[in-house]
Amino acid sequence: MSPARSALKCPSCGGLLDLPDGEISGTCRHCSNPVLLPDRVRRFVLPSVLDSTGALRAVRRILESAGTRRGTAARSTVRRPLLFYVPYWSIRAQVSGITAGVEPGYIEETIPTVVDESDRNGMQMGGRGAVMVRRTVRTRVSWKAVEKELRSLPRVNISAADLEPLGIPSLSDRAQLSITGMEIQAGSLPRGLEVLDSAGLPEGVLVDPVVSLSEALSQAGTCFERVAGGSSRLLEHVWSWHSVTGCRAILLYYPIWIVDFEAFGGSYKAVVDGRTGSVARGWFPGRVFDRRIVAAGFAAVWAAAIPCLVHLSLGSGAAPGGGGCALVTIAGAAAALAATLRLLGLMENRDGRGDVLVV
Amino acid sequence: MFSSSDRAAVLMRCGNCSQALGGLPDDTVFPCTECLTAWCLGDGELVPRAMEVFAMEEDGLAALPFWILDAELEIVRRITRMAECASPVQLPRHFEEAGERGLRETADPPRRATIFVPAFLTDRPLSLGRKVTSLELAPSGRTVRGLRAPGGCITADDGLLLAKGVAIFSETGGRTHLALLELDLRPVHLRLALVGCRAEEQGFRVAGQTLLIPYTTIADAEEIMAFSGLSREGR
Numbered sequence: 001m002s003p004a005r006s007a008l009k010c011p012s013c014g015g016l017l018d019l020p021d022g023e024i025s026g027t028c029r030h031c032s033n034p035v036l037l038p039d040r041v042r043r044f045v046l047p048s049v050l051d052s053t054g055a056l057r058a059v060r061r062i063l064e065s066a067g068t069r070r071g072t073a074a075r076s077t078v079r080r081p082l083l084f085y086v087p088y089w090s091i092r093a094q095v096s097g098i099t100a101g102v103e104p105g106y107i108e109e110t111i112p113t114v115v116d117e118s119d120r121n122g123m124q125m126g127g128r129g130a131v132m133v134r135r136t137v138r139t140r141v142s143w144k145a146v147e148k149e150l151r152s153l154p155r156v157n158i159s160a161a162d163l164e165p166l167g168i169p170s171l172s173d174r175a176q177l178s179i180t181g182m183e184i185q186a187g188s189l190p191r192g193l194e195v196l197d198s199a200g201l202p203e204g205v206l207v208d209p210v211v212s213l214s215e216a217l218s219q220a221g222t223c224f225e226r227v228a229g230g231s232s233r234l235l236e237h238v239w240s241w242h243s244v245t246g247c248r249a250i251l252l253y254y255p256i257w258i259v260d261f262e263a264f265g266g267s268y269k270a271v272v273d274g275r276t277g278s279v280a281r282g283w284f285p286g287r288v289f290d291r292r293i294v295a296a297g298f299a300a301v302w303a304a305a306i307p308c309l310v311h312l313s314l315g316s317g318a319a320p321g322g323g324g325c326a327l328v329t330i331a332g333a334a335a336a337l338a339a340t341l342r343l344l345g346l347m348e349n350r351d352g353r354g355d356v357l358v359v
Numbered sequence: 360m361f362s363s364s365d366r367a368a369v370l371m372r373c374g375n376c377s378q379a380l381g382g383l384p385d386d387t388v389f390p391c392t393e394c395l396t397a398w399c400l401g402d403g404e405l406v407p408r409a410m411e412v413f414a415m416e417e418d419g420l421a422a423l424p425f426w427i428l429d430a431e432l433e434i435v436r437r438i439t440r441m442a443e444c445a446s447p448v449q450l451p452r453h454f455e456e457a458g459e460r461g462l463r464e465t466a467d468p469p470r471r472a473t474i475f476v477p478a479f480l481t482d483r484p485l486s487l488g489r490k491v492t493s494l495e496l497a498p499s500g501r502t503v504r505g506l507r508a509p510g511g512c513i514t515a516d517d518g519l520l521l522a523k524g525v526a527i528f529s530e531t532g533g534r535t536h537l538a539l540l541e542l543d544l545r546p547v548h549l550r551l552a553l554v555g556c557r558a559e560e561q562g563f564r565v566a567g568q569t570l571l572i573p574y575t576t577i578a579d580a581e582e583i584m585a586f587s588g589l590s591r592e593g594r
């Protein structure tokens with residue numbers, strides 16, 4: 001965590017301003033004058049309610065669950081969990097406007113219709129003949145003029161860091177989702193935000209945003225335009241005017257714990273939500289069909305089959321003209337053996353990273 | 360990124376009377392009620408604008424900020440349509456003059472107009488602007504020294520844009536219905552207005568008027584109340 005703060009000076013007394021990183025206004029402690037940092041963005045942090053032990057416990061619960069490979073908890077080497085605060089832009093604006101157009105009017109009638117039995121059932125029934133059904137038919141008959149005021153105060157969350165490698169979907173102008181398992185919900189701010197004061201954070205790494213404010217505003221603008229465009233849905237002959245005003249942005253840091261561990265020769269990772277305490281995403285050794293049981297089964301089959309094959313080979317070899325038959329038997333046995341080894345080899349591969357439980 | 364632009368701090372005092380200025384964290388307009396000057400944040404500095412006070416005849420009122428624009432308004436082209444039509448023909452998605460019968464085209468010569476626009480964040484700035492404009496409030500002669508007026512987060516540029524929206528919205532809701540409007544709004548004078556409102560149970564009521572602005576329509580209603588040191592009537 002960087003304890004460095006911007007060396008800002010009071011415009012009145014020239015004294016060093018000591019404002020928390022996320023604050024844009026305050027009072028000079030030397031001359032008590034109120035000051036504002038107009039070019040700063042307010043930054044907030046959602047403190048983690050979990051400590052590293054809590055993160056480990058959350059992962060352990062999954063390791064001991066029924067879906068995970070048996071014995072993973074005992075045979076895994078878990079590294080120290082790391083706490084990251086990942087940034088999201090949260091942008092709100094006032095989308096207002098007027099839409100004028102016409103709304104089509106319909107009448108609905110229920111009319112008797114003759115249909116083929118096969119059509120009625122949606123499948124061929126073997127020509128049972130025609131039947132009479134009643135169907136509702138909607139007919140356009142008129143339109144009426146509509147004038148609507150667009151009223152919206154939408155909020156858009158934009159990922160300021162790429163979390164796709166961790167399996168957490170990115171929020172952008174293309175996708176505005178509620179992220180499952182996390183408190184990042186579409187169209188709202190999480191509760192419990194605290195003004196960022198990096199010196200006051202007990203632990204964790206603040207991830208630098210890779211999406212600039214101007215880029216985030218541009219993406220949010222696309223979303224707001226989409227909101228405005230939605231007001232003319234179902235209308236025809238539309239004329240509209242709209243504006244996006246009062247745009248305000250904050251940067252919020254969301255806590256996630258990343259727990260790396262190794263098991264059965266593979267490396268795995270889990271992302272634990274620092275707010276809810278649940279595993280948001282993770283890759284764990286999956287429950288596999290035990291290779292040793294299969295190998296034992298095959299061994300038993302071969303143990304029973306080999307004496308018979310030897311007997312067959314020797315018996316047919318002793319008979320006149322039986323040399324060819326013995327060769328066919330031996331070739332068949334070799335092919336079956338190769339297939340068995342191949343199957344076991346495939347299972348060997350499945351045994352490593354192949355079967356992964358994704359949370 | 361954001362910290363690279365930490366260029367300078369701005370002293371939050373009125374440039375005329377040195378009164379301390381304050382507001383909510385997202386505010387960009389800071390009214391000085393001592394000398395009736397509105398200080399607007401722009402390009403990293405505070406720029407003064409004129410300010411007036413309306414409906415402030417009582418004590419204990421909240422002061423909601425509005426932009427008032429005096430402008431020359433010209434309706435270059437107004438096309439209206441009838442309220443309804445018994446036509447089964449499907450119309451194109453976007454308005455085309457040739458695609459609809461019964462349209463009526465009119466125009467209005469330039470006239471002076473005064474338009475109120477909410478300077479706080481609300482989900483219905485156009486209809487609220489139209490309603491407050493239609494109140495035809497007269498400036499209040501009462502002194503409002505020491506009154507706190509938070510919530511002004513709509514910049515002057517956004518205020519001008521919204522004023523055009525209010526002017527367009529004022530053309531709707533008549534007996535004929537708007538199909539298209541070309542409007543020319545030439546700003547003459549933009550200033551801030553503080554409108555006195557009573558904090559009632561459900562919303563801010565403009566003092567001496569029936570107009571109620573529900574709290575649910577204002578983004579920062581609770582923060583405005585807290586900063587102004589007010590509480591809802593009946594609580």
